[in-house]
Amino acid sequence: MxxxxxxxxxxxxxxxxxxxxxxxxxxxxxxxxxxxxxxxxxxxxxxxxxxxxxxxxxxxxxxxxxxxxxAGSLPSVAVIDIIRLDENGEPIGKPVKWDDETPAPTIYVGLQKKRGVKAVAVGDRYLAKLAKQPDGSYEATVIRHLTAASGPVLGVYTSTGKNGRVQPTDRKNKKEITILEEHSMGAQSGEVVLVDILPGRHFGTPEGKVTERIGPLGDSRSLSLIAIHAHGIPHEFSDAVKKEALSAKPVELADRTDLRDLPILTIDPEDARDRDDAVWAQRDESPENAGGWQVIVAIADVAHYVTSGSELDKSARLRGNSVYFPDRVVPMLPHELSSDLCSLHDNVDRPVMAVKMWFDANGNKIRHKFMRALINSCASLTYRQAQNAYEGHPDHVTEELAQTVIKPLFGAYEALKKARDKRQPLNLELPERKIELNEDGFIKAVHKKVRFAAHMMIEEFMIQANVCAAETLNQLRRPCMFRVHEPPDREKLEGLQEILSEMNISFAKGQVLQTATFNRILAQAENETDKELVSTLVLRSQSQAVYSPDNKHHFGLHLKNYAHFTSPIRRYADLLVHRSLISGLGLGNDGLTNEDAENLDDIGVHISGLERRAMVAERQTMDRFTAVFLANKVNEIFQAKITGVTRAGLFFSLDETGADAFAPISTIGHDFFVYDEKNHSLFGERTGVTYRLSDRLAVQLREVDIATGSMIVSIEDGSGRSSYDAGARRRKRNAASGKPGAPGKKSFSKKKKTMPKGKKRAAAKKARNT
The missing domain is CATH 1.10.10 (Arc Repressor Mutant, subunit A)
Incomplete structure (x- = not known):
């Protein structure tokens, strides 16, 4: 210098x-x-x-x-490439020139039709004006479209004689790509392929070249890769990262607290790919805490292996989190760490960051203490194993542990549950789908996950450990990456109140908002199906949880201090919290650096975005897996509930699989339906038939698109005729006669002589003008 x-x-x-x-x-x-x-x-x-x-x-x-x-900023005008679309379909860009070692800032691209930009695809290149935002991201205004999407584009290949075509798997990208025979790499119909767009001015269908054959569309490997490529998820590690991971060695005891004689164990799902946390509990023998409990939560000491500024650290920050698919995981850390040295397998020594907590008989935390330790897990159990052992049905693994190790864990949970019930966190009932694969990787079944008390026990232990981490860093006045969940926006609550009133559920939106308020709403649901729907509606009204160094509290958990501490193998935020604890408590020289502490704002924005990317990719992949499973069930009847009402039609959730499906308005019944926005319903002008949110109906599966994971259903009217058949016949008849309603044309029914008056007349007019 x-x-x-x-x-x-x-x-x-x-x-x-x-x-x-x-x-x-x-x-x-x-x-x-x-x-x-x-x-x-x-x-x-x-x-x-x-x-x-x-x-x-x-x-x-x-x-x-x-x-x-x-340094590290962008010019006011730059050339950018579209690298992905976010969960709302908004294009996300990246500067073409970016030599900085840190991740490039996020660029949100606003497209303007007046500049001739009517659609966008991943891979498109633009000259854009950039404006920096307070959170470090940029907003781009397009100046000029430079090139068409150059690839790679992921899509499904279809043979058309000697040549072929590729339909992109992205629902928002409708433009097919022509593939000449010499550019097909021998691809077969139904295969998922990666395509590069060939240069040239394409006034019609662009031409492309197949660069990789992924595999058959129904193959599980192909389904996961669709999401990986569509969202730009890094799934391969550089040689430098692999080299660091391979050089990692097991940890010796040294200055660590020795907890290897403690009967500590892990409890995870049957298909767990990594084991972040181990738990132990026993009665507190102190006479000053009668009926109290001691609990230890031990978390993999990833900070020992992934130090700030290392190649492993740069890679982990770039990924932000692991991404989980039914058939694989795209890990944040290489296999040598995520599945081996950092994973808390049984009967091997493993380094941990542990917190010991003391609770009274009512589950209130008295105090806690962090330590860097060495453990040797006595068992790796599944949730079902732990639950069965507690209920008196142990297997050969849990038989010796049932009374001395497992029962105290549930005993401590029963105490903590008292405090949890008093605290009243948001109690949503949101069933998760589970994809069950057979040995050759194809789908065996799709069903809802079973939730045991063992799940809730581990969840509560992890929440308490997270609270301890946030409280400790607050007390030490050390930087912390908090998990922030702000109260819901009042505007969203107005829509929620209208829907709930249709379900005869009272909700005064002007009251002081607390989680107990929403729990009272859930308690008013009449049955389990309604509870699931109301839980979904309440969830939609909530703010998005994010990572931030500013402690704005966690509304959903009803906690003032909360940070993610328990999953550093799969979340970068947790690793930062570990490092700050190490620095603040003097537990080593591999803690949080001053540079990282100063950049927590930007890092929080970055990893929050990556978390949303992972959630969307995982959800879309679940949709595609479910579509594969249901593809051979077309024309079968399913029980379903209406989860969304729009001018375009009705959204359904199928009871058996939880799959999402859509019934276009053009296929619904033998009537003209008017959308009532206030009451979230569709009203038939002639028949008066009304479809409302939460209605339960029988639907027939009509179309399945595996590439996009979308499904079309029709409503069964009990007469053996389907609304889909009626709509199809009407469109066919109109197409032959040249009347409105032919495919590709807008179709509105003729004006009725008995037109409804007042609001119904206005609603019908609004629908026709839309």
Missing amino acids: TKDIKNPSYLPTKDQVRTFIEESDAPVGKREIAKAFNIKGADRIYLKKILKELVTDGALEKGRGQSLAA
Whole structure:
């Protein structure tokens, strides 16, 4: 680094100039800087020298022309590529030129039809104007479309004689790609392929070249890869990362607390790919805490192996989290760590960050203590094994552990449950789907996950450990990556109140919001099906949980201090919390660095976005797996409930599998249906038939699109005729006669003589004009 130059007192310091540039919304030049500080004449030489020094030091970067910007920032105009679409279909971009080692900032791309940009695909390139946002991201306004999507595009290949075509798997990308025979790599109909768009001006269908044959569409490997490629999820580790992982060695006891004689164990799902946490509990023998409990939660000490600034650390931050699919996991850390040295397998020594907690008889935490320790798990149990052993049905593994190890765990949970019930966290009933695969990787069954008391026990232990981490860092005044869940927005609650009133569930939206408020709503649901629906509606009204260094509390759990501490193998946020605890408690020299502490805001935004990406990818893959399973059940009848009502039609959830399906309005019944936005219903003008949110109906599965995971159903009217058949006949008849309603045309029924008056007339008119 060069020495700081001497500056006259009436001129700005180097730090002042740097701050001015960093706080500018866009790169600035010497002229703008001189004007801002009133630098004139010979003093411009001084300005030129300090700017050169800031560039040499790496604090500034040269932009286009003579412009300057803070290191790691983007210019006001840049060329960007579309790398993915977020869960709302909004294009996310990345600068073409980005040489910084840190991840490029997120760019949200706003497309403007007036500039001729009507659609977007992953791989498209644009010249755009960039505006930096307070959270470090950028908003891009498109100036010009430079090239069409160049790939790779993931899609399904269909042979059309000698040549073929590819239909993209992205629901929002409707443009097919022509593949000439010489560019097909021998792909067969029904195969998932990766395609590069060939250069050239495509006024019609673009031409492409197959670069990789993934496999048959129904194959589980193909289904997962669709999501991996569509969302740009990194699924391979660099040689440098692999090298660091392979060099990792088992940990010796050294200064760690020795907990290897403790009968600690892990309890996980049957298909667990990694084991982050181990638990132990026993009665507190202290006479001052009669009926109380001691609980230890031990978490894999990932910070020992993944140190700040290492190749492993850079890779973990880039990924943000592991992504779980029915047939595989895309891990945040290489296999050597995630499934071996960091995973708390039984009968082997493993390093942990552990917290010992003391609770009274009513489950209230008295105190806690963190330690860096070494454990040797006595067993790796499934939830079902632990539950069966507690209920008096142990197997050969749990027989010796049932009374001395497993029973105390449930005993401690019963105490903690008292405090939990008093606290009243949000108690949603949201069943999860589970895909069961057979030995060759194909789908055997789709069913709802069974939830045991053992699940809730481990969940509550983990919540308490997370609270301890946040409380400790607060007390130490150390940086913390909190898990923040803010109260729901009032506007969302207005829609919720309207829906609940249709279900005869009372909800005064003007009251002070607490989790107990929503729990009272759930208690009013008449049956399990209604509880699931109300839980979904309440969930939709909630804010999105995020990671942030600002402690804004966790509304859903009704907790003032909450951070994620218990899953550092699969979440980068947890690793940061571990490092901060290590630094704050003096547990080693591999804690949180000052640089990371200063960048927690940006890191929080980054990993929150990656979490949402993973959630969308996992959900879409579940949809595709379910579609494969139901593909051979077309025309079968299913019981379902209406989960969404729109002008376009009705959304359903099938009872048996939890699969989502859609009934287009053009196929519903023998009537013209008007959308009532306020009451979330469709009203038949002629028949008066009304479909409302939460209605239960029998539906017939009509179409399954495995590539997108979407399904079309029709409503059964009890006469043996389907609404789908009626709609299909009407469209066919109209197509033959040239009337409205033919495929590709808007279809509205003729005006009735007995037109409803008042609101119904206005609603019908609004629907026709939409």
